[in-house]
Each structure stands twice: as C-alpha cells, then as structure tokens.
Amino acid sequence: MSSASAVVPPIKSPPIQSDRAASVVTEGRIVRWLLIGVAIVFLALFLVLPLVTVFVQAFAKGWAAYLAAFTEADARSAVRLTLITAAIAVPFNLVFGVAAAWAIAKFEFRGKNLLVTLIDLPFSVSPVVSGLIYVLVFGAQGLLGPWLIAQDVQIIFAIPGIVLATIFVTFPFVARQLIPLMQEQGTAEEEAALTLGASGWHAFRTVTLPNIRWGLLYSVLLCNARAMGEFGAVSVVSGHIRGLTNTLPLHVEILYNEYNFVAAFAVASLLAGLALVTLVVKSLLEWRYADDIAAGARRH
C-alpha cells in the first residue's frame, strides 16, 4: 500500500437543528405526541375504563355485598367448576402441546403440515361452532348420543362436555408457542445427550425441557387464562344448570341477566383479577426471559 494517502479536508457540517428528530425514521415531535395521545385515549376508553367500571360496580354496595356474591352456593359451585375445568384442560394441553411440538420440531414425517394446520384450527373457528361440534357428536340427537344414553354417560350439559369444549378451544396455546421455539433450538443438544449415553426420556428431561421451560410456563399461563375465561364454546355445551354446569363466565351472565349487578360485577372482578395477575406474570416472564420465549412470542 502506498503511504501517500491524501489528507481528507474536514467537512463543514451545518449546525444541528434542535427540533429535528434524532433519526430519520423518527417522526417530528408533534406527530409523535399525537400518535401517543391517540393510543392512550383509545386504551383508556376501551380497556381501563371498563376495567375500572367492573370494580366500581362490584363495590357499589360495599364490602359486605361484594363478599356475599361469593358466599352464595351457586357462585362457589361456579368457582369450583371453573377450577376443575382448568385443572383438567391445562395439564392435558400441556402434555399434548409438548408432545406435538416435540414431534413437529424434531422429526420429519408425512402429514406434518396437516398436523400444524389442525393445531391452529381452534383459533380460526368461532368458539360457538366449537361448542356446537360437541353437541352434534355427543348430544342426545347427535352421532353418539343414543349409544351414550344407553351407557348412561352424559357428556353434553355436564362437566365432561365443558371440559372437552375448553380443551378444544385452548388446544393451540402450548403447541403454537413451543413449535417455533423448539425448531429454532434444533436437535444438536438432544443428539449430544444421546451420544453421551442418555436415554430418550433422560435427554428430554435434562436437555429439552430446561431449554423450553420459560416458553412453556408462558404458554401455560395464557392457556390457563383462556381456559378459565372461555365463554362461547362452554355456553353451548353447558346447559346453564345453576349450581351444576355453570362456570364463572356463565355465572356472570346469569347474574347480569337477572339484574343482580353487584353480584355480576363482583364475580366478574374475580375474572378481571385473574387477567391482571396473568398480565403481570406474563410481563415479568417476557422481561426476564425474553430470549427463551422469543422464538414463539414473535409469532403472536
């Protein structure tokens, strides 16, 4: 290289205008405040206001009335049913979701794309239709109805139907979260574990599971929130039998239709509280373990 490189004359730079944005892709100040303002007004009107209303209405007649809404037998039964439903649906979808994601992300097989599409189905079908499917299959006039009646098994208008509908609606949460995450992680670590003598189950427990744990927790959280809050599909199969087949969302509807506003909003505040807790934990997870759940979160 020659050493006679020319000395570059200093370029006279124009004074920086202080009201100019920091980067070319950042809008001017007025536009920025306008956009932020619109977003805040929108959020306040459609999210914060209704949420506040729920709590204001719930406490309209004081603590005693609020608590009374929960001590009532029907309310307690609704809480119990909701917990039972989530306690069955969430673990089921946890196991299914991990198994499906494992199969799809780590193996090649025929019909893989079809399986992925099927997993997404519950998200694209109206929840009412999801409920109706079970009525058509298991209902008294349904496909398996007469046989089930003969066996003295009741699915529709009973707890099994509610659980089935909830499982169907919350089907995609875990699998959809984990598939891209597992695909991104590849199979090298599992292969390393196998060459070191680990059994498939040992490798899954010690390598695969720890790698997906935060993504898994994240998806279980969302799955649980939906399982407890599902209305449409459950409404169709439940039959609204008080004290027997009413979940929390259905109970809220009944109370509201009976003009029992304080009780309706009190029960609703419970669901709203669940939503808030879910939101906080979800944000904490996203903040703390962003990388470990990123691959999945990007798709939502």
Added chain:
Amino acid sequence: MNGATPTTSRRAHGVTNPIGSSTAIRVEGLSKTFDTAAVLHDLSLDVRAGELLALLGPSGSGKTTLLRIIAGLDFPDRGRIIFGGDDATQVPVQERAVGFVFQHYALFKHMSVAENIAYGLNARKRSDRPARAEIRRRVGDLLDLIKLSGFADRYPSQLSGGQRQRIALARALAVEPRVLLLDEPFGALDAQVRKDLRRWLREIHDRTGQTTIFVTHDQDEALELSDRVAVLDKGRLEQVGTPDEVQENPVSATVLKFLGDTIEVEAIAQDGQVSVDGKLTPVVGKRGLTGPVKLYARPWQLQFAESSEAHLHGTVRSSYRTQGRQRIEVDRTEGKTVVVEASDTARLAAGLPVGLRIVGGYVFAE
C-alpha cells in the same frame, strides 16, 4: 506418522477378510439415500485403533453423513458398521460408546461447564454410575487436560468459541468412548484460534491415544493433523492414505484437485510417455497409456524456461507475494491462465512474454 502403510483405494474394495486386531472400526459397503439423492455409495473403510483419521471432502461429499452413521445418529440403507469385531449397525447410539463433537458445540446452555462434562457419567444407570467424588475428580482431570481448570462453574454463554469447543471435547472424552468423532470441529472458529486448536487436538490425541475420526473440508487441516486422510467425493471413497501418500500419489484427478491448486494442460501420451506441445515431459503415465490425456501439475511444478525448452508459452498477467513465495499468473498463448509458483523474488512485469517448463505432474487413466 507411519509411512509404511499401503494406500488403499476404491479399487481395493470387496475385502472381506476377518477384522484385524488393529482395526477399531470397519465400515462395509455403506449406502445411504436421502429422499432421492444418494449420499453414500457402497463405501468401505477401515479405521485403525489409535489413529487420527481425517474424512476430507467438499460439501455434499457425504463425509458428515458417514460420521453420523458411525455414531448411530443416522442409519444406512445398506451396509454394516463393525466396532472391534461386533456388528454395531443396529446398536442404538446410546450403547455405541462414541464421543461426538458437533460443529456448533451443542453444549447444554443451562448447565455449568462441570455439569456439561459430567453429563454422560450422570446419565448412566445407578449401578454403573461412578460415585459423586469420582465424577468430580474425573471432571477436574479433564478440565486440566483442556487447560480450563478455573472454569468449572462458568456457563457456556460466558465462554469464547474456542473454549466452548474444548469443553465439548472434554464432555465427549468423559464417557471414555471407543472412538471420538468430530464433525468440522473448528469450522465455526476464526483462523488463529483454529490453528491453535488444531495443534492442541493433535497433542491431546498423542497423549490419550484415542481413536479419532474428524470431518473437515479444509485440506491443510486434514494434512497437518491426521495420521491418515480419507478423501471422499460424491459419496464415494476416492483414496485413503497418509498425508504424504495422498499428496505424492493421488489416485485420481479429483483427489489431486481437491488437495491443492492444480494446473490442467492438454497433453499427448505415447505408451506412458507424456508430451506437451511436441516436447517430452518428465511425467510418466501407466504403461500402454496412449492418446490425448490431461496433464495435471502443481503451481511449483512449472518453471520459467527459454522458449526452446518450454512446454507452455504466454505473457505475465500479474504477480503477488504470499509468505515468502511468489505467485505469477500467466496468460497462455493458447488456452487458460495458469498460476506458477516461484521463490524468485524478482518482480516480473505484466505483459512480459515467458516460457514455462513442466518439471513434474500427474496423468490418470480415465
């Protein structure tokens, strides 16, 4: 390096004599097809106990597939893998006792360095598992071996690429494998680290005597590091031999071209005697080889010469120096540009007419 070993080539296939005591692994008639593309074609290879064998080939030559089949991570369509006399073709990967080192390390991110190295020991059934103190001692020994003694409690994300690859090697060695398999072990590292690690791997091998197979597409790496080199191309084994053998006696143009820069010249053979431009060259082909052939030469097998003695003629296009040598590009009067290597420090001006004499080279019966 053991220079007395005979060169085996694809022409020496079909040997089915019982596996010798010095053979650690025998690959027999291996074929593998992915979808419709054949990756391995009836490939046979013996790996000797204690040797460091390089599987060298361009990408797509099937070398990684061969390594994965030996490990038990892939399965062949046909053929057998024999480990020290036992047919291991159907033996699952867990029971093959191989140590596998991946190109991108595949360390367990959520485990410390010590936990990574101890993984294989901890994964054993309780009855076979060494006591905790014994595991700790062995992890300490391995950390000493890879010169990372103070790193036991670090996590992979806190280590450099070279350090991670050393941990991966220690993890593979911890289970005392029958054979160590390395898949492009230095492929993801930068040039300097790669050189250091090469030398270091050779040292480790000399110290442990561990039978080792490593895959690489880098000729220098294979030639510098290995006891023997197996050159693969398009799923076939082209040649196996010591680095000296494959360099001095390549069995095919493919091997020759893959091992370094090659000049191709049209030539005429007359019963083994090869001449270019009507002048005889020192290159000798098989007896009876007659007709037009291709003569292959290395850049240093061409010398500048008087026009009357030259086989090739042309003009200098450009020249550059690299590590004490000079490389000159010569535009041939008829045909392609050739690169000549010379120690000559004189600079040849572009456009200078020159003559080139062939002082060595190869011809192959196609």
